[in-house]
Amino acid sequence: MMKNPFKRNAAIKQVTRQQLNRRSFLAFTTFAGMGALVYGGWHWLNNSAQEASGITAGRNKLLRKALDQNELILRNAFSNKHLVKTYPQSMAAKNVRVNSDIGMKGNNFDAATWLLAVNKKDGTQLKVSLKDIMTLPKTEITFDFKCVEGWDQISYWGGVKFSDFITHYNLQQEAAMQYVGMATPDGEYYVGMDMESVMHPQTLLAYEVNAQLLPMQHGQPLRLIVPVKYGIKNLKRIGSISFSNKRLPDYWAEQGYDYYSGL
Numbered sequence: 173m174m175k176n177p178f179k180r181n182a183a184i185k186q187v188t189r190q191q192l193n194r195r196s197f198l199a200f201t202t203f204a205g206m207g208a209l210v211y212g213g214w215h216w217l218n219n220s221a222q223e224a225s226g227i228t229a230g231r232n233k234l235l236r237k238a239l240d241q242n243e244l245i246l247r248n249a250f251s252n253k254h255l256v257k258t259y260p261q262s263m264a265a266k267n268v269r270v271n272s273d274i275g276m277k278g279n280n281f282d283a284a285t286w287l288l289a290v291n292k293k294d295g296t297q298l299k300v301s302l303k304d305i306m307t308l309p310k311t312e313i314t315f316d317f318k319c320v321e322g323w324d325q326i327s328y329w330g331g332v333k334f335s336d337f338i339t340h341y342n343l344q345q346e347a348a349m350q351y352v353g354m355a356t357p358d359g360e361y362y363v364g365m366d367m368e369s370v371m372h373p374q375t376l377l378a379y380e381v382n383a384q385l386l387p388m389q390h391g392q393p394l395r396l397i398v399p400v401k402y403g404i405k406n407l408k409r410i411g412s413i414s415f416s417n418k419r420l421p422d423y424w425a426e427q428g429y430d431y432y433s434g435l
């Protein structure tokens with residue numbers, strides 16, 4: 173007997189087509205529904221209040237809330253006992269990469285007359301010379317310096333632990349505040365950071381790279397080395413240090429980068 177191979181298939185096809193029609197209808201409505209939700213959610217997010225501009229880049233309040241929540245989680249997990257990985261000095265780059273030089277471009281800077289200005293809680297200003305800083309115990313670190321632009325390099329730095337500087341100059345009241353700000357002498361580049369990161373035992377006010385005084389392009393006479401943060405926070409050529417219980421201004425946060433920028 174000859175079988176008609178198409179008969180059965182035709183029946184199957186029929187059922188399948190019916191099912192498919194039903195399925196695609198369901199799929200279509202589900203997708204359309206989801207799309208409407210996504211669109212509605214996006215519209216709602218986009219039209220929600222903007223955060224007050226100033227410290228950060230005028231992000232919308234809800235998105236900023238999520239970013240701030242991330243920062244809180246990171247800050248809660250932060251510990252002075254968590255040290256950044258260090259390397260043997262022999263692994264440090266001999267030619268240390270130079271990245272950018274905002275706040276270091278004017279020619280009216282004189283390293284010889286430079287003084288570090290520390291704005292104290294009582295409104296007075298402490299002025300410290302490099303010579304004074306160099307009398308404090310020296311700390312060295314070789315670690316992997318990371319820039320948000322995607323490069324990293326093992327480099328070797330020397331200077332004074334920020335926490336030793338605080339102790340030596342009796343700045344405990346200042347260190348009890350929540351935020352630290354640092355700026356170049358011309359005020360063109362500035363960073364704001366949480367106190368814990370600046371008081372971290374690996375954070376240095378550095379005056380040396382590869383055991384030599386800092387060259388101009390690396391922030392002579394004094395720069396910040398804060399290994400728990402991305403490069404953007406490692407301010408070169410510090411002119412002033414301030415303290416506050418509110419976030420202090422940050423150059424890249426104003427452009428939309430993460431204020432915390434922790435590693």
Ligand SMILES: Nc1nc2c(c(=O)[nH]1)N[C@H]1C(S)=C(S)[C@@H](COP(=O)(O)O)O[C@H]1N2
Nearest residue numbers: 269270271272273274319403404406407408
């Ligand atoms: N004054 C000043 N400090 C700065 C910058 C800058 O442009 N100006 N750039 C930051 C960035 S983005 C990085 S990655 C590091 C680079 O440091 P380096 O040039 O010593 O490698 O410096 C940081 N400190």
Ligand SMILES: [Mo]
Nearest residue numbers: 319320403404
């Ligand atoms: Mo960077």
